[in-house]
Amino acid sequence: MSATATMIANDRVAIELDEDGVADVRFVRAEKMNALDPEMFERIIEAGITLQRMKGLRAVVLSGEGRAFCAGLDLSNFARKPAEDEPGLTERTHGNANRPQQVAMQWRKLPVPVIAAVHGVCFGGGLQIASGADIRVVHPETRMAIMELKWGLVPDMGGYALWRGMVRDDVLRELIYTNREFTGAEAQALGLATYVDDNPRDRALAIARTIANKNPHAIRAAKRLQAGMWERETDAILLEESIEQHAIMRSRNQVEAVMAEMERRKPNFEDV
Secondary structure, eight states, X not given: OOSOEEEOOSSSEEEEEOTTSEEEEEEOOGGXXXXXXXXXXXXXXXXXXXXXXXXXXXXXXXXXXXXXXXXXXXXXXXXXXXXXXXXXXXXOOBTTBOHHHHHHHHHHHSSSOEEEEEOSXXXXXXXXXXXXXXXXXXXXXOEEEOOGGGGTOOOOSSHHHHTTTTSOHHHHHHHHHHOOOEXXXXXXXXXXXXXXXXXXXXXXXXXXXXXXXXXXXXXXXXXXHHHHXXXXXXXXXXXXXXXXXXXXXXXXXXXXXXXXXXXXXXXXXXOO
């Protein structure tokens, strides 16, 4: 792994890649509680493209600076008139997603695990972004809500796709229909948090570094298999397991994983 690389491309998102291959991705619009305006949408997607292309990437930690992870949609958007050339919501501008959906879905589309560290406020679109992560570590006092119906809208940033299997159906309906606020401590029981922790970013970084010391080819294969688990039939899942395992078995990284465990040392993997 190369020495630490630091990239701060704009005033909305910062990315730092450490020597373990963990990308520390932070929303930095702290003065607006990382609320989502058009510029924020663009810069988050830009960050996702950067991560897709990043060499040596093994895991991502996603967090927000200041008092919030993300307060959801910037309310100034309600008064904004769309530009004439702005794509409509039904246009698929990013594969299977439109621009707002891509902001949340891209974390599932990344080839490596993403751990969200959530604190302060996590409303609406912010909660859908956090839901795009593989794992969510939430401060117990975080204020959370599926907020869209408060403004006469429905969740439309990928939430309905991301919440499958995460939240029990009747619980999800109640959260959506009422837009009631709940705490980070409640989020774990509801299915929206993996862990509750007083230091979510530290915990998220620790998880990411554990993942970064696993065979990177196997981690990426596991994420691909996980992504297809809800869409594929059983026969297709069984075949995909075999295809992925066949490609990994006896590879240099798989052998190195075995040897490192047997010799009780840190593995030296070849990056993808």
